[in-house]
Amino acid sequence: MKKTTKEALRREIRETVRLVREKNPLTPSITNTVTINLVANAQLAVGGSAAMVYLADEGEGMASLGGAMYINMGTILPVYAETLPRTVKVLTELGKPWVIDPVGIGVGALRTSLLLGFQTDKPTIIRGNASEIIALAELWELDNGRTMSGVRGVDSTDSVETARTAAISLARHTGGAVAVSGPVDLVTDGKSLAWVEGGSKFLPMITGAGCSLGGVAAVYACVASPFVAALTATAIYDFAGTKAEQRAEGPASFQVAFLDALYQATPEDVGAQPFTLEVIGK
Amino acid sequence: MKKTTKEALRREIRETVRLVREKNPLTPSITNTVTINLVANAQLAVGGSAAMVYLADEGEGMASLGGAMYINMGTILPVYAETLPRTVKVLTELGKPWVIDPVGIGVGALRTSLLLGFQTDKPTIIRGNASEIIALAELWELDNGRTMSGVRGVDSTDSVETARTAAISLARHTGGAVAVSGPVDLVTDGKSLAWVEGGSKFLPMITGAGCSLGGVAAVYACVASPFVAALTATAIYDFAGTKAEQRAEGPASFQVAFLDALYQATPEDVGAQPFTLEVIGK
Amino acid sequence: MKKTTKEALRREIRETVRLVREKNPLTPSITNTVTINLVANAQLAVGGSAAMVYLADEGEGMASLGGAMYINMGTILPVYAETLPRTVKVLTELGKPWVIDPVGIGVGALRTSLLLGFQTDKPTIIRGNASEIIALAELWELDNGRTMSGVRGVDSTDSVETARTAAISLARHTGGAVAVSGPVDLVTDGKSLAWVEGGSKFLPMITGAGCSLGGVAAVYACVASPFVAALTATAIYDFAGTKAEQRAEGPASFQVAFLDALYQATPEDVGAQPFTLEVIGK
Numbered sequence: 001m002k003k004t005t006k007e008a009l010r011r012e013i014r015e016t017v018r019l020v021r022e023k024n025p026l027t028p029s030i031t032n033t034v035t036i037n038l039v040a041n042a043q044l045a046v047g048g049s050a051a052m053v054y055l056a057d058e059g060e061g062m063a064s065l066g067g068a069m070y071i072n073m074g075t076i077l078p079v080y081a082e083t084l085p086r087t088v089k090v091l092t093e094l095g096k097p098w099v100i101d102p103v104g105i106g107v108g109a110l111r112t113s114l115l116l117g118f119q120t121d122k123p124t125i126i127r128g129n130a131s132e133i134i135a136l137a138e139l140w141e142l143d144n145g146r147t148m149s150g151v152r153g154v155d156s157t158d159s160v161e162t163a164r165t166a167a168i169s170l171a172r173h174t175g176g177a178v179a180v181s182g183p184v185d186l187v188t189d190g191k192s193l194a195w196v197e198g199g200s201k202f203l204p205m206i207t208g209a210g211c212s213l214g215g216v217a218a219v220y221a222c223v224a225s226p227f228v229a230a231l232t233a234t235a236i237y238d239f240a241g242t243k244a245e246q247r248a249e250g251p252a253s254f255q256v257a258f259l260d261a262l263y264q265a266t267p268e269d270v271g272a273q274p275f276t277l278e279v280i281g282k
Numbered sequence: 283m284k285k286t287t288k289e290a291l292r293r294e295i296r297e298t299v300r301l302v303r304e305k306n307p308l309t310p311s312i313t314n315t316v317t318i319n320l321v322a323n324a325q326l327a328v329g330g331s332a333a334m335v336y337l338a339d340e341g342e343g344m345a346s347l348g349g350a351m352y353i354n355m356g357t358i359l360p361v362y363a364e365t366l367p368r369t370v371k372v373l374t375e376l377g378k379p380w381v382i383d384p385v386g387i388g389v390g391a392l393r394t395s396l397l398l399g400f401q402t403d404k405p406t407i408i409r410g411n412a413s414e415i416i417a418l419a420e421l422w423e424l425d426n427g428r429t430m431s432g433v434r435g436v437d438s439t440d441s442v443e444t445a446r447t448a449a450i451s452l453a454r455h456t457g458g459a460v461a462v463s464g465p466v467d468l469v470t471d472g473k474s475l476a477w478v479e480g481g482s483k484f485l486p487m488i489t490g491a492g493c494s495l496g497g498v499a500a501v502y503a504c505v506a507s508p509f510v511a512a513l514t515a516t517a518i519y520d521f522a523g524t525k526a527e528q529r530a531e532g533p534a535s536f537q538v539a540f541l542d543a544l545y546q547a548t549p550e551d552v553g554a555q556p557f558t559l560e561v562i563g564k
Numbered sequence: 565m566k567k568t569t570k571e572a573l574r575r576e577i578r579e580t581v582r583l584v585r586e587k588n589p590l591t592p593s594i595t596n597t598v599t600i601n602l603v604a605n606a607q608l609a610v611g612g613s614a615a616m617v618y619l620a621d622e623g624e625g626m627a628s629l630g631g632a633m634y635i636n637m638g639t640i641l642p643v644y645a646e647t648l649p650r651t652v653k654v655l656t657e658l659g660k661p662w663v664i665d666p667v668g669i670g671v672g673a674l675r676t677s678l679l680l681g682f683q684t685d686k687p688t689i690i691r692g693n694a695s696e697i698i699a700l701a702e703l704w705e706l707d708n709g710r711t712m713s714g715v716r717g718v719d720s721t722d723s724v725e726t727a728r729t730a731a732i733s734l735a736r737h738t739g740g741a742v743a744v745s746g747p748v749d750l751v752t753d754g755k756s757l758a759w760v761e762g763g764s765k766f767l768p769m770i771t772g773a774g775c776s777l778g779g780v781a782a783v784y785a786c787v788a789s790p791f792v793a794a795l796t797a798t799a800i801y802d803f804a805g806t807k808a809e810q811r812a813e814g815p816a817s818f819q820v821a822f823l824d825a826l827y828q829a830t831p832e833d834v835g836a837q838p839f840t841l842e843v844i845g846k
Contacts, residue, residue, distance in 0.1 A: 033315045033597045034604050034616050040316050040489040045533055050489060051386070052316050052357050058390035065389075075616050078643055079360055104615070107629075108622035205827070207604040207614060250824025251609055260532025263487070315597045322598050322771040327815055332771060333668070334598050334639050340672035347671075361642055542814025545769070 006277045009194070009231065014267035016224040016232040021047035025222035028053060028062035029215055030083060032074030032103065035208025038255075039070070042212035045262035046236060048219030054079055059087030067222030068096055068124070068229075070215045073111055074103035084114050088121045097124035097176075097221035097229070101214040105135045115139055122174040124226045127214040130163035133180050137166035142173055160186050164193070168280070177226035179217060181210050185234045189227035196231070196275040198238025200245040202254035213237050216262075235273040236265050288559045291476070291513065296549035298506040298514040303329035307504035310335060310344035311497055312365060314356030314385065317490025320537075321352070324494035327544035328518060330501030336361055341369030349504030350378055350406070350511075352497045355393055356385035366396050370403045379406035379458075379503035379511070383496040387417045397421055404456040406508045409496040412445035415462050419448035424455055442468050446475070450562070459508035461499060463492050467516045471509035478513070478557040480520025482527035484536035495519050498544075517555040518547050570841045573758070573795065578831035580788040580796040585611035589786035592617060592626035593779055594647060596638030596667065599772025602819075603634070606776035609826035610800060612783030618643055623651030631786030632660055632688070634779045637675055638667035648678050652685045661688035661740075661785035661793070665778040669699045679703055686738040688790045691778040694727035697744050701730035706737055724750050728757070732844070741790035743781060745774050749798045753791035760795070760839040762802025764809035766818035777801050780826075799837040800829050 028051040031039050040050035053062050054077065063069055069091055071084065091098045100123035102115055119140045126136065137144035145165025160182030167178040171190035180186040181203075185196040203209040213233055220229035240261035248254035310333040313321050322332035335344050336359065345351055351373055353366065373380045382405035384397055401422045408418065419426035427447025442464035449460040453472035462468040463485075467478040485491040495515055502511035522543035530536035592615040595603050604614035617626050618641065627633055633655055635648065655662045664687035666679055683704045690700065701708035709729025724746030731742040735754035744750040745767075749760040767773040777797055784793035804825035812818035 032616070034600050034614075036316050037319060037489060037601060041533065044487050044489060050316075052314070053386075053389070054357055054359055055390055055392060058358075058386070058393070061389045075618055076622075077359070077618055077641070104617075104622075107617070107625045108619055110619060111622070205608050207601060207608060248824075250827040251605065252820040252823030252827075256534040256538060256820060259534030260530075263532035263534075318598050319601060319771060323815065326769050326771060332598075334596070335668075335671070336639055336641055337672055337674060340640075340668075340675070343671045359641070538816040538820060541816030542812075545814040545816075 005279065009228070009277065010271045012224065012228045013232045013235055014271035016220050016228055017236065017265070017267040017270045019223040020219055023223065024049050025067040025219060026051060026065060027068055027070060027215070027219045027222055028066040029070040029072065030054065030059055030087065031070060031072035031211060031215070034075060035211040038208040039212045039215035041259055042262060043215050043219050045259050046216050046219055054083060056083040056086045059083045060090045063087050063090035063096060064094065066096065068218045069098040070218035071098060072101040072103055072211050072214060073105070073115065074211065076111055080114065081110055085117060088118070092121055097226060099123065099125040099127055099214050099218040099221065101127050101211060102132050102136050103211070105132050105139065112139070122176065124174070124176040124221060125179065125217050125230050126170050126174065127179045127210065127217055127230070129181050129210060130158035130160050133163040133170065133178065134158055134166045137169050140173065142166070142169035144169065160184055177230040179230040179234055181213060185238065187227065187231045187234050191279065191281060193278040193280060194231050194275045195278070196234045196238050196273060198242045198273055200241035200254065202245055202248055202251050203241050205251040206255045232270060235275065236262060236270045239265055239269050239273045287561065291510070291559065292553045294506065294510045295514045295517055296553035298502050298510055299518065299547070299549040299552045301505040302501055305505065306331050307349040307501060308333065308347060309350055309352060309497070309501045309504055310348040311352040311354065312336065312341055312369065313352060313354035313493060313497070316357060317493040320490040321494045321497035323541055324544060325497050325501050327541050328498050328501055336365060338365040338368045341365045342372045345369050345372035345378060346376060348378065350500045351380040352500035353380060354383040354385055354493050354496060355387070355397065356493065358393055362396065363392055367399060370400070374403055379508060381405065381407040381409055381496050381500040381503065383409050383493060384414050384418050385493070387414050387421065394421070404458065406456070406458040406503060407461065407499050407512050408452050408456065409461045409492065409499060409512070411463050411492060412440035412442050415445040415452065415460060416440055416448045419451050422455065424448070424451035426451065442466055459512040461512040461516055463495060467520065469509065469513045469516050473561065473563060475560040475562060476513050476557045477560070478516045478520050478555060480524045480555055482523035482536065484527055484530055484533050485523050487533040488537045514552060517557065518544060518552045521547055521551050521555045569843065573792070573841065574835045576788065576792045577796045577799055578835035580784050580792055581800065581829070581831040581834045583787040584783055587787065588613050589631040589783060590615060590629060591632055591634060591779070591783045591786060592630040593634040593636065594618065594623055594651065595634060595636035595775060595779070598639060599775040602772040603776045603779035605823055606826060607779050607783050609823050610780050610783055618647060620647040620650045623647045624654045627651050627654035627660060628658065630660065632782045633662040634782035635662060636665040636667055636775050636778060637669070637679065638775065640675055644678065645674055649681060652682070656685055661790060663687065663689040663691055663778050663782040663785065665691050665775060666696050666700050667775070669696050669703065676703070686740065688738070688740040688785060689743065689781050689794050690734050690738065691743045691745070691774065691781060691794070693745050693774060694722035694724050697727040697734065697742065698722055698730045701733050704737065706730070706733035708733065724748055741794040743794040743798055745777060749802060751791065751795045751798050755843065755845060757842040757844060758795050758839045759842070760798045760802050760837060762806045762837055764805035764818065766809055766812055766815050767805050769815040770819045796834060799839065800826060800834045803829055803833050803837045
């Protein structure tokens with residue numbers, strides 16, 4: 001039974017990679033200025049089309065034009081107070097999938113207020129490191145499996161395993177998927193947990209590895225379910241990370257090889273990425 | 283006669299490449315946050331000097347200090363409502379060349395309003411993909427050669443050939459030049475059309491290929507006529523694209539090789555880039 | 565005596581490189597959008613942790629969370645009028661080190677007003693090219709060793725040697741350190757001058773070489789004195805620049821090799837970088 005489900009997932013992953021390369025879906029973003037270039041290039045490398053905006057009416061327009069949207073909370077600007085709620089409103093009205101990346105959770109009043117608002121809006125996919133996922137469950141007063149998160153700036157000080165309960169709680173709350181990045185990555189829809197292996201020691205050493213994974217998950221969400229989209233994004237990152245590390249001499253040559261590997265990855269490559277499936281039911 | 287003109291153009295291209303490397307002209311930009319780094323590095327690679335600003339009085343200051351200016355409409359911010367008109371006013375008063383890149387045309391009220399204003403200001407060079415060029419001619423109610431543009435986000439869904447009429451109309455309206463990027467690139471001053479070959483399949487796969495071409499055209503506009511500046515920028519991009527593709531394994535290694543190739547390109551390399559010249563008179 | 569001091573400095577440089585790799589200190593930045601990605605990646609490459617913000621309360625929060633902070637005046641936004649003074653106030657109250665990079669000095673009213681305010685706040689480390697350092701001493705009405713600076717946009721038109729007096733004046737005014745980038749780099753605390761050799765012809769050809777050096781100096785300031793932090797950052801840049809140039813074919817392959825070299829550099833590598841020490845007393 002478990003094996004069948006895993007085989008079914010592998011088929012869906014392959015189909016997702018293939019469909020995106022075929023359809024080139026427009027996947028707009030509202031994202032931070034640090035890693036905005038990498039997000040766009042990663043989205044292009046897997047076959048998507050990227051477009052970034054800041055203004056409220058442009059967020060609405062892009063929500064309407066795109067197949068899905070990526071929203072990243074790093075380096076928020078004053079205009080976000082208006083742009084994010086209006087954009088998310090259109091996404092919700094149109095039933096478009098969207099990915100939220102709660103970068104910097106806990107820092108600043110506007111970020112906190114916006115993230116609180118998303119509790120009701122229910123993002124389709126939540127992507128973060130372990131500390132961010134625990135902190136978001138905490139902010140939303142869901143079961144986070146512990147009493148205090150270890151967010152420090154933008155880095156995680158918690159292991160992925162400790163974010164297990166928080167990830168499940170968040171996925172059950174939104175009805176979507178949650179992807180937690182770390183040495184082993186976790187993707188869950190609240191009913192199943194996929195633990196994906198691979199990646200590279202260099203991934204945490206390039207700024208935007210996580211952000212661009214979120215952007216790629218949004219691309220895949222244009223053509224797949226939230227869980228499959230998050231899983232496919234995680235699998236292609238783990239595949240490309242392992243491949244790129246073999247050719248890298250440091251983080252910068254790694255980043256070049258990594259983007260090239262995202263571009264070269266075939267449906268079969270991504271579908272074959274090792275993962276463990278744990279079905280927990282509801 | 284036609285042959286002579288082509289030879290004359292080749293001479294001017296070589297001279298433009300050479301002069302920029304000699305004079306290192308300051309070419310400020312107001313440009314989007316996605317590709318701002320690539321724009322600056324491409325400008326440096328061809329021998330220019332880059333400086334980016336957002337505030338209105340800084341735009342005015344830079345318009346005054348620079349030899350030409352690059353204005354890109356991607357990721358506009360609220361402050362652009364003040365910055366762009368004031369900057370363009372100084373550019374116009376001082377008779378400085380400026381390049382406009384109508385990225386995202388059709389999305390948002392502020393972008394549309396600013397682009398409408400530029401109809402009177404008459405940018406020296408307009409650079410875009412085919413869909414953007416057609417959409418701008420449409421917005422300005424010039425003959426665009428068709429009834430509806432195919433802009434979708436930031437990508438073109440039209441071929442360069444279909445933008446021919448729009449490009450000519452825009453060039454005749456501004457009295458400057460228009461550069462249309464695509465599989466074969468088109469540059470026109472409304473009297474002649476140069477169709478430039480070369481480039482790479484990877485150019486549309488790195489974000490900012492077009493933006494940085496606009497930034498480089500502005501650098502060349504510091505020392506050459508609008509038509510020659512746009513043509514030289516297009517030619518060096520086609521030369522470097524072809525050269526870089528030979529060494530690339532994907533879009534990221536392509537981008538590295540491409541910037542290196544921009545840096546290495548000699549006046550002779552760029553002057554020898556194949557193009558077809560079509561003289562249509564006025 | 566001089567030799568002993570130099571040996572002592574080499575020991576401190578090695579210890580600084582080592583400590584940062586061990587402690588991974590959080591070093592937030594408020595920095596320009598052109599080079600923000602390179603600043604973050606350079607900070608990560610030497611072992612620091614990066615986090616960038618724009619909003620006032622986030623600047624305050626980061627000043628409190630970080631070990632030191634990097635503030636760069638390029639591409640300032642309207643919100644900086646509030647963010648920078650409030651952030652610097654917290655840094656000052658908590659006695660946290662901070663690095664200022666006066667990019668674009670002389671352009672725009674807000675930048676001038678903010679830089680004037682920093683005269684009282686006294687940044688721990690001031691980093692710039694020769695023209696910027698002279699212009700800042702001029703703005704603060706300190707002895708700048710000459711009558712007019714040669715800032716033009718963001719590039720220097722003065723030699724490092726001509727910034728000697730200005731650098732000493734600034735360091736004596738703040739009680740911290742000043743780092744001047746150029747063919748030979750100068751670092752001073754107002755009592756000693758270290759002239760550091762190395763680097764690469766490609767460093768001025770990649771945008772953000774100077775900005776990221778400032779960001780790295782802030783990382784080192786988390787664990788070392790202002791003078792040693794500025795010197796260590798300068799030394800690792802000179803080491804990595806020389807190493808990277810051997811593998812580079814142009815500015816883009818240089819940047820990749822440079823970041824890799826920052827990552828690979830050992831305490832011994834950096835401690836062995838050649839420099840001349842000149843003790844001028846007070």
